[in-house]
Amino acid sequence: MTTIDTTTTTDDGVTPGATPVLQARGLVKTFGRVVGLDGVDIELYRGEVLAIIGDNGAGKSTLIKCLTGAEIPDQGEIVLDGERVHFKRPQDARAAGIETVYQTLAVAPSLDIASNLFLGREVRRKGFLGSVLRMTDRAGMRERARRELRDLGISTLQDVTVPVENLSGGQRQAVAVARAAAFGSKVVVLDEPTAALGVRESGQVLELVRTLRDNGVPVIIISHNMPHVFEIADRIHVQRLGRRAASITPRSHSMTEAVAIMTGAAEA
């Protein structure tokens, strides 16, 4: 199949000369005889929301897993902030500044919002209580959790001591996104963030993604939902048969055209 690289054209939403925050070249990943990725290129620029769309089996998930350390690519290179990275585990990617919000959300329902935001990276108290007795700085973490939620414009979550299980689906998603955004991350990856949500809640999550981008954090979002993709994305990476079929924007292509590229009915 022919891959048409459109990254040099003017209507692809990319400022010429800008350096990507995250870039991957020629990623190959095979599972036995199944080819998951067949030489994918992708780049993410500062301050943009990049959507990845593609039919089932196109390699969306495998691509994301390679970028977030859940899978190790067979070939190709990943460059983050100008430096080549080799992720062996999700923790490596996270330590390097790539935060992922999984479809399953990865929150602990019985813990409160503040505890969830800091889960796995709790802040200890100063002095003897923290260093020897290893006590956590609960008040400090709660205060910071409140600040992070406020900065993201999540006004519905005022009480950070509420257990996450008492929240609605959209609010839980907001907690998961806030956690991804809260720790000076360079890139936030969202896997199907609106798949399980109602109309109003989806709107809130998309608003949150916008806030995140306006705060300077580039976002990669995977979604099956074309209206959501076209509403939120600055640029769309169309994945097809393990490769990038096109890089388009909501302005350069219509929804129908995007679906046509995705299914192979049309070329970019």
Added chain:
Amino acid sequence: MSTSTLPARAHDPAAEFLDRRTPLERARGVLHRYPALSPAIVLVLSVVVFGLLNDRFWAPGNLSLITQQVAVVGTLAVAQTLVILTAGIDLSVGSIMVLGSVVMAQAATSIGLPPPVALLLGLLVGLAAGGVNGVLVTRLKLPPFIATLGTLNVFLAITLLYSRGATVRGTDMPAFMTWTGTTFPVFGVRISIGVLLMLAAYLVVAIALSRTAWGKHVYAVGDDKDAARLSGISVNRVLLSVYLSAGAILALAAWLQIGRANAASPNVGVDMNLDSITAVVIGGTSLFGGRGTVWGTLLGALIVGVFRNGLSLAGLDVLYQTLAVGVLVIVAVSLDQWIRKVRK
């Protein structure tokens, strides 16, 4: 490929401003938020009822008897709570405690080690036994129920082989070994050192669970292992630390048992594993993990103690105590299931 998959869920914006829940649903919400509340209510009610039924219930001698009866099972239940919070279960708590007490007693008598060294040896035995459970669960990936069902019998057999079935009497041991059984008066009620040590164990574990990152991780692992892993928590390390901590607490229980029984017998206390689970469950800790507190467990242990004591004061046969405890467990778990429905 669908282009529009917005689920059409009806949502009434006004619902947020009107609390339309019935009083029962509201009560359930409160019980859900504070898991130790329902056992607290049950304990207060049962104390009042048994006190009204029999004057002797409030007698200082009787109250001190209840606390001393609760001390050993209460301590086992601390260890059990930790394991159950991770969605596991430890059937071997009783036999680890008995193994520990026999080793401590033998070390202090026939081997002739100084008592503190004998206790330290018992602690090492507890840690080793807990470590075995932890390795079976984390490395061999055995379900905790099966792993500890196996070690229950293994540790029991080791205990009997090692002691040759013989009991070491308290009078043959140095005084420090039975120190946990000595009592002192508090407002006329005689409190044993063992009860204080039990309370200390509760305090330490409660603080560790609520105020340290480790505590949060214990809850997170019990709640959802995969979510914990994706959050960067080493699930196996947390599980192993839980079984090791349980082993250390069981060694303390072994010392309390020597003081309470004034002996170290290989035949007494193995069945306490079920009592410890009963206390945890009545205390509002969920067998599905991630929900509960050690304070609830303390209340649960006290409830069982009060029920057994109150029913026997009322002159009922010991079988009715067993019946009552059984009913309590079923009621407690049913209540827990009902409370957990708040989640959706």
